[in-house]
Amino acid sequence: MSLVLEVNGLSKKIGESMLVNKISFSVQKGEIFGLLGPNGAGKTTTIRMLVGLARSTEGTISICGHDIQRDHRNALKNVGTIVENPELYPYLSGLENLRQFARLSGPINEARIAEIVKLVGLEERIGEKVKRYSLGMRQRLGLGQALLHNPALLILDEPTNGLDPSGIREFRQLLLNLAKQGTSILISSHLLAELEQIVDRVGVIHRGKWITTATLAELSSQSKFNRLILHVDSVDKALLCLKTAHPELELRHENLGQLILEEPPKVLNPILDSLLQANVQIFKLEVQKSSLEDVFLTMTGGPEHA
Numbered sequence: 044m045s046l047v048l049e050v051n052g053l054s055k056k057i058g059e060s061m062l063v064n065k066i067s068f069s070v071q072k073g074e075i076f077g078l079l080g081p082n083g084a085g086k087t088t089t090i091r092m093l094v095g096l097a098r099s100t101e102g103t104i105s106i107c108g109h110d111i112q113r114d115h116r117n118a119l120k121n122v123g124t125i126v127e128n129p130e131l132y133p134y135l136s137g138l139e140n141l142r143q144f145a146r147l148s149g150p151i152n153e154a155r156i157a158e159i160v161k162l163v164g165l166e167e168r169i170g171e172k173v174k175r176y177s178l179g180m181r182q183r184l185g186l187g188q189a190l191l192h193n194p195a196l197l198i199l200d201e202p203t204n205g206l207d208p209s210g211i212r213e214f215r216q217l218l219l220n221l222a223k224q225g226t227s228i229l230i231s232s233h234l235l236a237e238l239e240q241i242v243d244r245v246g247v248i249h250r251g252k253w254i255t256t257a258t259l260a261e262l263s264s265q266s267k268f269n270r271l272i273l274h275v276d277s278v279d280k281a282l283l284c285l286k287t288a289h290p291e292l293e294l295r296h297e298n299l300g301q302l303i304l305e306e307p308p309k310v311l312n313p314i315l316d317s318l319l320q321a322n323v324q325i326f327k328l329e330v331q332k333s334s335l336e337d338v339f340l341t342m343t344g345g346p347e348h349a
């Protein structure tokens with residue numbers, strides 16, 4: 044598969060701070076790649092370098108084979124972006140905004156504009172002034188602007204910030220459709236849950252350093268804990284029985300009727316046999332693995348502190 048974006052040893056230093064520290068990753072054609080990291084991790088700084096808004100201190104960025112420093116114009120010709128909020132004129136209609144943007148970004152004809160309006164699902168409202176648009180509609184119009192010149196790579200910095208759940212869902216669907224048609228997408232977020240449903244791979248960044256590049260399945264396989272929850276009629280009876288018969292077990296008792304076994308053994312028969320012999324009624328066995336979010340939090344040093 045061909046590489047649309049290749050980043051090698053990229054750093055950004057301001058004063059004595061390394062905002063981004065020798066990161067390397069790549070994005071393939073038609074891939075949705077999530078750039079994931081807690082607040083202040085260095086996502087925006089990275090993206091600003093990728094779209095030519097900031098200079099790197101060291102390292103290289105290549106977009107569709109063009110080095111961003113040596114061949115700035117050809118590299119950036121292949122990029123569409125919304126960094127922070129899309130820049131829109133509120134007193135112009137959606138269509139006038141697109142036309143204005145088209146004039147600025149090169150020869151783009153009316154047919155392409157109409158195609159974009161359809162693609163971002165704004166046909167019915169495109170004649171209205173943008174100041175009357177909801178945040179979700181503005182975001183879709185911004186996406187339309189970014190796509191007018193049919194870029195191979197779309198770069199989005201936290202694009203669903205502030206959108207309601209239905210706005211997020213629509214936006215997600217749009218991105219999935221674009222990727223299916225071959226557009227590569229780099230999308231940043233500080234929330235794994237926002238990326239989970241669309242990305243092929245994620246790159247985790249923390250304090251400017253690259254932690255890992257992984258598919259969601261690979262991340263999931265790094266789950267740290269595994270627990271078994273036994274739903275029983277009497278936790279006291281079950282606890283007494285298991286502590287005597289299996290003192291090696293790590294048991295916890297949190298909720299009414301539930302006994303928690305951390306890292307249970309592979310074969311459960313001896314445990315269940317002991318409980319049955321002690322006349323404990325077992326209603327349900329529940330297995331819990333650490334979630335992807337837990338894996339991410341572990342990698343980045345626990346929940347964020349504002």
Ligand SMILES: Nc1ncnc2c1ncn2[C@@H]1O[C@H](COP(=O)(O)OP(=O)(O)OP(=O)(O)O)[C@@H](O)[C@H]1O
Pocket residue numbers: 057060062080081082083084085086087088089233
């Ligand atoms: N111009 C600057 N000078 C010095 N430090 C900066 C500058 N811009 C950003 N920083 C710092 O660099 C770090 C990375 O910031 P960046 O905005 O790239 O993070 P982020 O991952 O995008 O976070 P968020 O999710 O909060 O937007 C932060 O600690 C930030 O305070």
